[in-house]
Every structure is written in C-alpha cells, then in structure tokens.
Amino acid sequence: MLAAVQKYFKKDTQAAPLAVFRVLFGFMMFLSIVRFWMNGWIEKLYIQPKFFFSYYGFEWVKPIGDYTYLLFIICGIAALFVALGYKYRIAIIVFFLSFTYIELMDKTTYLNHYYFISCVGFLMIFLPANAYFSIDAYKNPNKAFQLVPQWTIDSIKLMLGIVYFYAGLAKLNSDWLFKAMPLKIWLPSKYDLPFLGDLMQQSWVHYTFSWSGALYDLAIPFLLLYKRTRWFAFALVVIFHVMTRILFPIGMFPYIMIVSTLIFFGTGFHRKIIRFISKLLRIDYSKMVALTQTKKYRFKRNIALPILAVFFVFQLVFPWRYLAYPNELFWTEEGYRFSWRVMLMEKAGYAQFKIKNTETGEQFLVDNTDFLTPFQEKQMSTQPDFILQYAHFLGEHFEAQGHENIAVYAESYVALNGRLSQPYVDPNVDLMKQRESFRRKDWILPFNDTIKGL
Amino acid sequence: MLAGWFFLIKILTMKFLKIGILLAIVAASIAACSSDSDSPEETNDTFDRGAMLANWADNIIIPAYSSFNSKVVEMESATTIFNAMPTVENLQSLRSFWKEAYVSFQNVSMFEIGKAEEVRFRNRLNVYPTNVAQIEDFIATGNYDFALPSTIDKQGFPALDYMLNGLAETDAEIVTFYTLNSNAEGYKNYLKTLSQTISSLSNEVLTSWTGGYRDTFVANTSSSASGAVDKLTNDYIFYFEKALRAGKVGIPAGIFSSGTLPQNVEAFYKKDISKELLLEAIDASVNFFNGRSFNGNSTGQSFKTYLDYLNTIKNGENLSALINNQFAVAKNKANELNVNFIQQIETDNTKMLASYDELQRLVVLMKVDMVQAFDVTIDYVDADGD
Secondary structure (H helix, E strand, C coil), rough: CCCHHHHHHHHHHCHHHHHHHHHHHHHHHHHHHHHHHHHCCCHHHHHCCCCCCCCCCCCCCCCCCCCHHHHHHHHHHHHHHHCCCCHHHHHHHHHHHHHHHHHHHHHHCCCCCHHHHHHHHHHHHHCCCCCCCCCHHHHCCCHHEEEEEEHHHHHHHHHHCCCCCCCCCCCEEEHHHCCCCCCHHHHEEEEEEEECCHHHHCHHHHHHHHHHHHHCCCCCCCHCCCCCHHHHHHHHHHHHHHHHHHCCCCCHHHHHHHHHHHHHHCCHHHHHHHHHHHHHHCCCCCHHHHCCCCEEEECCCCCCHHHHHHHHHHHHHHHHHHHHHHCCHHHHCCCCCEEEEEECCCCCCEECCCCCCCCCEEEEEEEEEECCHHHHHHHHCCHHHHHHHHHHHHHHHHHHHCCCEEEEEEEEEEEEEECEEEEECCCCCCCCHHCCCCCCCEEEECCCCCCCCC | HHHHHHHHHHHHHHHHHHHHHHHHHHHHHHHHHHHCCCCCCCCCCCCCHHHHHHHHHHHHHHHHHEEEEEEHHHHHHHHHHHHHHHHCCHHHHHHHHHHHHHHCCCCCCCCCCCCCHCHHHHHHHHCCCCCHHHHHHHHHHCCCCCHHHHHHHHCHHHHHHHHHCCCCCCHHHHHHHHHCCHHHHHHHHHHHHHHHHHHHHHHHHHHHHHHHHHHHHHHHHCCCCCHHHHHHHHHHHHHHHHHHHHHHHHCCCCCCCCCCCCHCCCCCCCCHHHHHHHHHHHHHHHHHHCCCCCCCCEEEHHHHHHHHHHHHHHCCCHHHHHHHHHHHHHHHHHHHCCCCHHHHHHHHHHHHHHHHHHHHHHHHHHHHHHHHHHHHCCCCCCCCCC
C-alpha cells in the first residue's frame, strides 16, 4: 500500500494539461475582473456602502476607499500574468492574496464560486503551472519542463471533484428532492424565456431539474475521471452550466467551470488546445515548447505536498462542521458557508431594529436604508451573523451620537423555501450583549419544521 | 480569442448534444413518473402576466389618474375663483376641492412608475411636514422654482394645506392674507403656482399613460428587475412600507424617534382628515392587491390571482387569504382611531402603535412571503448569485 502511494507520487505526466488550465484560468479571471468593473460593481458594492459586513476573524479586511480600484487593477494584472505564465509564482501569489482580500471585504457578496477561485488560486501557488507553454519557460530554459508530477494535475481534479460531489451531497435533503424547493419558486418566475417559459411552470420540470441536478453533481467527477465516459460527461457539463446560465443570474461561474473541467482530458487534447491558442495569438508553437524537451519538473524542497495534504484534509472535513450545531442548518446557517452549498435555498427576510435606553425605557426603530444598501439589507435580514454584526454597529453608532444605556433588539421574520414567514431572532434578546463566536447562537428562534437529509 | 473558445465549446456541444438531449428526456420521464404521486395537480395553463398588467393599467391605474386629474382641474379652477374674489365662501369651496383631490391622490400615489417616477410624482405632491418658514420666505421674495428637488417640502398638498388651513385660526383671518396683507399678491401667486403645478404634473402623468406608455407597460412582461411586474411590485411594497405604514402612522406615532411627532401628521393644518386619508390609502392598496376595478366592483388578474396560481404549483399556505385577512384587521384597527391623528397621538398613542403593528404585519407578509412567491428581483440588486 505504502509502496503504491510512493510510486504514485513519483509518477510523471505531460505538463500540457496544467499549462492549458493556467492559461484558461488566468484569462477567465482577468475577464471576471474586467466585467466586475464594467458593471460598476466596485463602486456599488465596495465604495458606496457606509458599512461592511466582515467575516469572523477578518474584521480588519475592509475596502480601502478609492484605492479599492487599485486592488482590482493589481488582481486583474496578476491574473493576466498567470495566464501568460510570466513571473508566475509571484503573479499567482499576488492574485490569490488580492482576490481573497476582495472577497473578505464584505460578506454580503459571498458566493461559493468566489471561494472556489480562492481555493484554486491557493492550490496553484504550489503547482508548476508555468513549466510549459509560458513566458517563464520561454525566457529561461532552466524553468522549462515537459513533464510534471502526476499529482499536480490530479490535485486540481480533486478540487473540482470535491466541489461537485459536496454540492451533490448537500442536495440530498427533503426540500430539494421531495418538494423540488427552491426550484419550484425560481423556475416559474422564468416565464418569459423563449420556448422554455411554459415548461418552467410545470411541476414535473421542477422535480426533473432537482433530481437531475443532484445526480449530475454526484456523478460528474467520476464520469469525467473515466476515459470512456469523459466526452459524454463534458457534454453534460456544458449543457448543465449553460442551462444554469440561462436560468439564473450566475455571472462567469458557468464558463469558469466548463473550461476548468477540461483538465480531465488527456495530453493529446491539450496539445491541440495549445496549438489552437498559438494559432489564435500567432505565436510559433514549436519555438514556444521546443526548449522543454523531456525534462522532468522536481520540487526542490518538499513543502508543497504536506501543505496541500493539510489543505485537502481541511477541504474534506470543513463542510461537515455544521454537524456540530444542533439546529436546522438552513435556518440558522451555522456552518453553511464555505461548504459548496450552491443554490440550495430561497430565503427572504425582514429585520427591524429597536434601539432602547434601558434606564428610561425610551425607544425608537431604525430605518435600515439609512445605513445599508438594498443588497446588504436583503442579505442581512436572513443571516444571523449579519444581524448580530449590524446590531452592534447600530448600538455603537447611536452611542457615538450621545444615546446612553443602549440595548438593541431585532424583530425579524424569515421565510425559507416557500414556507410561511415566521419570527427569526428572539425579539427580547439584547443583541449588544451577544458576541460573535463559533458557539451556537441560542437567540435564534426554533424553525418549527424539519428538513431531513444531509 | 473568446469567440474562438465559444466556437470550440459549440463544436463539442453539438457533437454530444444528441446524447445529452436523449438522456435529459429519459431523466425527465423517470422523474415525471416518480413525482406524480406527490404533486397535487398538473398546471394546465400558465399565468398571463400581460393580462395582469393590462388589468392594472386599464381598470385601475388609468381610471384612478383620470379621476384624480379631474379633481385637480376642479381644484385649480376653484383656486382661480378664490384668487379673483378671496372670500370666506370661496375659501371653503376651494378647501373642499383641495380635500377631494387629496383623498383622490391616495389612489395614485403608489404607482411611481413611468412618467410618475420620472417627475418624482409622490415627492412633488405629498412631502410632509411642509416647510412653513421657507414657504413664507418664498412668498416674501416671490422667487421659487418647484422643479428643484430642494423645494419638495414647500409644494404639493401639504403646502396647500398650510395656505388654506394653517395661515390663521379662523377662515376670516386666513382670507385677510389674500386681501389685506401687504403682500396679498405674493400669497395669491404662491397659491396659484401650487395649484397649477399639481395640475400640470397630474396632466403630464395621465397623458403619458393614455398616450402610449400604457402599451409599453403592458408589453413589458419580462422577468427581470426592469420588467413591469417586478417594478410595480417593488413600487407597491415600497409605497406601502414607507409612505403608508411609516409616513401616515409610524413616524407621527414616534416609532422611529425618541418621542412622538404629531407635527408630522398628514394634513397637519386641516387636522380632521388624517384618518380619512389613511383609510382611503388602505382601501386603494387592498383594491390593487385584489385587482379590483377603480370604477366598479369587477376584479381581474392581480397579485391575488398570481399568488393563487403560484400556489397551485407550490401547494403551500394560502397567502392571498392571509394577506386579505390582515388587510381587514389593519383596516379595523385604523377605524378605531380618532379622525384627527394629532389628538389621537396626544391623548392615546397606544392606538396609533397598535394600528402601526397591524400594518407592519402586512409589510412582512408582502415583503417577505409575497416577494418570495413571485421571486421578483429586489430593487437594483444586480450582483451575481450562485
């Protein structure tokens, strides 16, 4: 067994798939940054708001005013350098750090696919993705290799496999499978799609999408792994992601996933892609890869493997942390994020905050639009850690204004997956006395229903 | 380069699309068979949002604006008569036309879409409390431009309220401002401009609807933040939450401040119509919710029928009934209030608070449950989802 493991880690393979992945990933990231900027989202999401929701432990990460634009420029340039394979190691580190910083600035914008990109960015720091078909390799023959360890490519496959499989596991719950929720809410509102609009109203379509979605997520890593099913699997990938692109406001993610899954294909296929890119960019393909010959890339110090081993153990274990909390995960969202729970629920809420002087009993309600953007208010009203952080912000704000003996109460209602709205946090709990932590939040009111499954 | 990639993907897709479609059909039929048992009934036809928009436009919005516009025209001519002959009798006549127009306004205030949105109709016509000091300043200098956003609290019905009811205690004294006052012309001019501005704005919005906006509106059935259904749903809920619940009841009752604010009551100077304005606004909201014609009792496609339709898919709580019941409760509570909210706040504010609570429950039902059922996009949130 040990021998087999050792043998595996000594195995080499062609570097072409890794090179193609680097080029496509970097290019997609560059496009994503440009698109984000062109949509005016930097201004809207990171400059305009007066207040930002921090991740627990990352309160020090904040937008930096107009310099936020600089951050995006740095991130975009780094992505481009990654694509070109120019000063790769520094570029990917800068990309990982700047992208992750951007994501940590305000958790209002949390998306699983941003987390996915941070994960892949981190992973790529340790991979020799510039060994082949890169400016680094072109300029310095010492850095050019045709062969890389097999596990470097497999680690990306593993990352993708975890994303899909865990997303599939998360769908194995009674709301998704037996109520076709939340698709039953989302799909009928797509009535204006040509051809599909009427279908979207049909119950059987909702169930079909739910079940096939779950099956797809669970099966796709394996279908992509086996050579015989690979082309079929890739066709499914394209159909599935194009479908989600049509149906949901999902941005660049479908395209990123489609090109990422190309990593599962063999070297011959990736050589063709490289030739194709070379033709497109009018670069001399043979000259570009001539220097590589058949050298093997070897890690100088053996730190990459142990770090990535820890990283993957973390990836495999972290999504299960919700099991440590007694209440319904969808309701309390304790352990919900960073677990590949994608498009899993429809939650709507309403939260009204009361500022009370505990001495005099004087009280008044807060108009949330004074402090939050509509997007922030929407996210805040359904997630307890947002509610808590906002309550503290309000308490401190009014304290600074000269109010005294402040207690902050929230009256809130949340509707989950089409259930009737019900009270969400305990309106009698002074949120100023509660602190954010990994401990369970006992001031969230009970869900009064059960969702069975993982 | 991107085009090249899409081309590649397209080729690959086409190659395997056939197998994909075949598999999708197989999966679909399996799922269809397996789900028959727990889906109550197959929905045969889909909900016609175009018909809902047409009902809103033809039977509610345009008739409501027409009615409002005719009241405003009457108010304007009463203003002309009063200015030509400022007597107590003419003052009372003008005041009653003002009141009728103000009540009628409650039926159109929620439709802040199209031209109304462009001219900020509600802000031009009904921002209160009105700024008395600045109004007096404007009258003294004769220098004002109501098109400026900074003047919204010096015009509209609340400013007229001050000009017709708030200048002095008695009608005879009020009339002296337009007769004996050294700047009587200034008062007359201000009164005229107020009346004319409301009238021209109203006319502008109505002619836009009858002129062609109606067709644009009805045709805009798209399911997006810019679709007419999404937009008007947002407008309706925004109106109900901010203008009706908070503006008419919550703010004066001191919900959002450390003490009560009776000076923020709607029609503060007239005093005894604040309840009537609230009840009219609640009625208008219920009727719109149920798609009831402005002139008559027939109903058409509406939020209610849309919710009922979606519930045949979802088979959940009967949300439209819950909302209608809550409207009834809220209206009953509002009915218990004094005709004069200033008195109500000063004598027994708990009734105002109770009324607010019932309106608040409606906000939750509409903003959380109804919006979730419709899956409408919340205003201006266009970031990605995952």
